[in-house]
Amino acid sequence: MEAWTITEHGGPEVLSRVQRPTPEPGGDEVRVAVRAVGINRADLLQRLGHYPAPPGAPPDVPGLEFAGEVDAVGPRVTRWQPGDRVMGITGGGAYAEAVCVHEGELLAVPDGLDWPQAAAFPEAFLTAWQGLVTVGGLAAGDRCLIRGASSGIGIAAVQLAAALGAEPIGSSRSDERLARLRALGLAHALPGSEGVDREALKAVAPGGVALVLELVAGERFDESLAALAPEGTLVLVGLMAGMEARLPLARVLMRRLQIRSFTLRSLPLEGRLRLAREARRHLLPLLAAGRLQPVVDTVLPFAEAPEAHRRMAAGGHFGKIVLSH
Amino acid sequence: MEAWTITEHGGPEVLSRVQRPTPEPGGDEVRVAVRAVGINRADLLQRLGHYPAPPGAPPDVPGLEFAGEVDAVGPRVTRWQPGDRVMGITGGGAYAEAVCVHEGELLAVPDGLDWPQAAAFPEAFLTAWQGLVTVGGLAAGDRCLIRGASSGIGIAAVQLAAALGAEPIGSSRSDERLARLRALGLAHALPGSEGVDREALKAVAPGGVALVLELVAGERFDESLAALAPEGTLVLVGLMAGMEARLPLARVLMRRLQIRSFTLRSLPLEGRLRLAREARRHLLPLLAAGRLQPVVDTVLPFAEAPEAHRRMAAGGHFGKIVLSH
Numbered sequence: 001m002e003a004w005t006i007t008e009h010g011g012p013e014v015l016s017r018v019q020r021p022t023p024e025p026g027g028d029e030v031r032v033a034v035r036a037v038g039i040n041r042a043d044l045l046q047r048l049g050h051y052p053a054p055p056g057a058p059p060d061v062p063g064l065e066f067a068g069e070v071d072a073v074g075p076r077v078t079r080w081q082p083g084d085r086v087m088g089i090t091g092g093g094a095y096a097e098a099v100c101v102h103e104g105e106l107l108a109v110p111d112g113l114d115w116p117q118a119a120a121f122p123e124a125f126l127t128a129w130q131g132l133v134t135v136g137g138l139a140a141g142d143r144c145l146i147r148g149a150s151s152g153i154g155i156a157a158v159q160l161a162a163a164l165g166a167e168p169i170g171s172s173r174s175d176e177r178l179a180r181l182r183a184l185g186l187a188h189a190l191p192g193s194e195g196v197d198r199e200a201l202k203a204v205a206p207g208g209v210a211l212v213l214e215l216v217a218g219e220r221f222d223e224s225l226a227a228l229a230p231e232g233t234l235v236l237v238g239l240m241a242g243m244e245a246r247l248p249l250a251r252v253l254m255r256r257l258q259i260r261s262f263t264l265r266s267l268p269l270e271g272r273l274r275l276a277r278e279a280r281r282h283l284l285p286l287l288a289a290g291r292l293q294p295v296v297d298t299v300l301p302f303a304e305a306p307e308a309h310r311r312m313a314a315g316g317h318f319g320k321i322v323l324s325h
Numbered sequence: 326m327e328a329w330t331i332t333e334h335g336g337p338e339v340l341s342r343v344q345r346p347t348p349e350p351g352g353d354e355v356r357v358a359v360r361a362v363g364i365n366r367a368d369l370l371q372r373l374g375h376y377p378a379p380p381g382a383p384p385d386v387p388g389l390e391f392a393g394e395v396d397a398v399g400p401r402v403t404r405w406q407p408g409d410r411v412m413g414i415t416g417g418g419a420y421a422e423a424v425c426v427h428e429g430e431l432l433a434v435p436d437g438l439d440w441p442q443a444a445a446f447p448e449a450f451l452t453a454w455q456g457l458v459t460v461g462g463l464a465a466g467d468r469c470l471i472r473g474a475s476s477g478i479g480i481a482a483v484q485l486a487a488a489l490g491a492e493p494i495g496s497s498r499s500d501e502r503l504a505r506l507r508a509l510g511l512a513h514a515l516p517g518s519e520g521v522d523r524e525a526l527k528a529v530a531p532g533g534v535a536l537v538l539e540l541v542a543g544e545r546f547d548e549s550l551a552a553l554a555p556e557g558t559l560v561l562v563g564l565m566a567g568m569e570a571r572l573p574l575a576r577v578l579m580r581r582l583q584i585r586s587f588t589l590r591s592l593p594l595e596g597r598l599r600l601a602r603e604a605r606r607h608l609l610p611l612l613a614a615g616r617l618q619p620v621v622d623t624v625l626p627f628a629e630a631p632e633a634h635r636r637m638a639a640g641g642h643f644g645k646i647v648l649s650h
Contacts, residue, residue: 217574218574221572221574230591236574236577236578237578239574239575239578242574243573243574243575244571244572244573244574245571245572245574246569246570246571246572247546247569247570247571247572248568248569249542249543249546249561249564249567249568249569249570250564250568252561252584252586253561253562253563253564253586253587253588254376254588254591255591256586256587256588256591256592257586258583258584258585258586259577259583259584259585260583260584260585261577261578261581261582261583262578262581263578263579263581266555266579266580266581
């Protein structure tokens with residue numbers, strides 16, 4: 001089978017297309033013939049050498065989410081059979097014509113979703129679910145600031161928060177994106193793109209927000225903490241603006257703030273299985289009902305993985321960039 | 326009644342002894358004739374102007390914990406009667422001959438505890454309980470690093486962690502204190518007083534600790550995060566080394582660390598009532614059985630509040646500094 005590998009670190013040009021033996025599914029594994037792959041920022045970090053593959057994942061083949069058809073099953077598999085349309089997350093290896101994963105990691109693709117849409121679903125929506133609900137404790141009526149609302153996870157989080165009866169708040173540098181976010185469920189748009197407009201936030205959340213979903217961080221981290229109500233929780237899931245932050249301990253202590261964090265990528269198998277179970281129960285019904293919509297910005301042929309990385313690095317997209325076989 | 330007040334900010338000399346009307350207990354309040362008051366670092370910060378009294382507390386009379394006799398009860402009080410020996414936390418006002426508090430905030434003083442010991446119990450042990458268990462999720466078998474183990478809360482946390490079947494780890498700059506901490510339940514002593522000796526920590530907690538109870542913070546905060554196992558929790562309860570810290574976001578994210586925080590002082594009444602209920606159920610039996618021991622360093626007469634502040638600021642004490650009427 002063909003796969004994209006990272007054998008040295010650097011720009012998109014270090015991605016190298018190679019032949020690999022097609023993996024055989026053992027035990028409770030399923031082999032999926034990959035039809036589409038979602039591109040994630042973590043793939044770019046891995047390519048740059050900043051983010052090695054987690055234990056158990058292929059060290060040199062990136063790719064955290066995929067959609068495709070089951071084409072072979074291990075002897076203990078009970079849930080799937082060849083031909084089933086599935087999607088899922090994995091610790092790596094999805095930039096390939098086939099992946100083998102535990103059967104419990106897979107989700108059925110609802111009718112009406114095409115392959116790129118299905119590949120655009122898992123990472124963004126499972127991260128949004130875990131960040132907002134499992135880790136962040138979001139509940140109906142809560143006001144929730146989503147920092148980086150136009151990112152893949154941000155777009156998913158806006159939809160999910162709205163579907164759960166909460167009030168997502170966010171901003172964007174573009175009026176067009178803001179209009180799209182509103183159509184997807186954004187309850188309150190803050191003016192400006194850089195930083196949190198404190199007066200505007202106060203107008204919609206006078207005592208602060210219960211939850212911040214942090215996808216930006218870096219120097220902007222401070223403002224996120226300042227937006228929280230007493231006993232509020234910040235859930236760190238992304239670092240688009242950088243890896244270092246100042247932490248005002250006195251504010252954290254006096255307002256009894258919580259800082260929690262979550263990444264799918266470093267989640268061990270037991271965590272991925274639990275998350276897939278939660279997604280089957282809580283997210284697939286919303287997806288099937290059209291209340292969650294994977295947003296695809298760009299579909300490129302599988303052969304154009306380097307171009308996909310260039311486009312993600314350039315920014316300006318709204319929704320996922322997907323490779324299609 | 327007599328009370329110590331803070332009418333301007335500055336050194337211990339700004340504490341001023343005044344006459345105030347003795348408060349009358351209304352509704353479900355109890356008036357306690359204070360026999361002893363525990364001194365806390367927060368009192369010193371309040372005196373310096375860094376830590377205003379929380380809403381609902383007397384703005385100018387410090388004092389967060391006390392022990393004494395019930396001497397009057399409001400018309401709806403059912404739990405206490407005059408003469409009962411009680412102890413408790415409050416948002417402020419305990420540097421006085423009498424305090425009025427909600428009846429649900431009080432704890433019965435077990436036989437065998439004198440007034441200074443009783444006044445030395447609430448703040449340290451309720452904070453340790455809340456920090457380790459309610460917020461931190463400590464459970465039997467967990468390794469727990471207590472940063473600032475010789476402080477009032479640290480000494481309580483060492484005892485409590487040991488009583489719960491966990492393994493408290495800590496260090497001290499003095500061999501004598503370390504011996505006392507060992508006698509109180511410290512499972513592992515790390516060498517050195519400044520910083521965390523990483524090799525020594527690795528020897529006792531190879532994958533890192535499940536929990537850090539952080540009483541030091543400031544520049545030392547980094548080391549605390551580095552001591553955590555994946556998915557570990559740091560609970561911030563004190564700032565002895567300063568209010569600003571650097572936060573390595575990538576480490577937080579990749580290890581899925583949690584930073585939580587807790588202070589008794591800013592807890593509203595509902596939180597104090599809940600905490601008192603937990604203390605009755607979980608802590609008083611351990612206290613009555615002698616498995617938790619309030620440690621009193623110094624008892625001074627009520628008239629010597631400024632001297633008590635000086636001694637606390639000077640450091641070098643092991644256990645609580647208490648004023649006695």
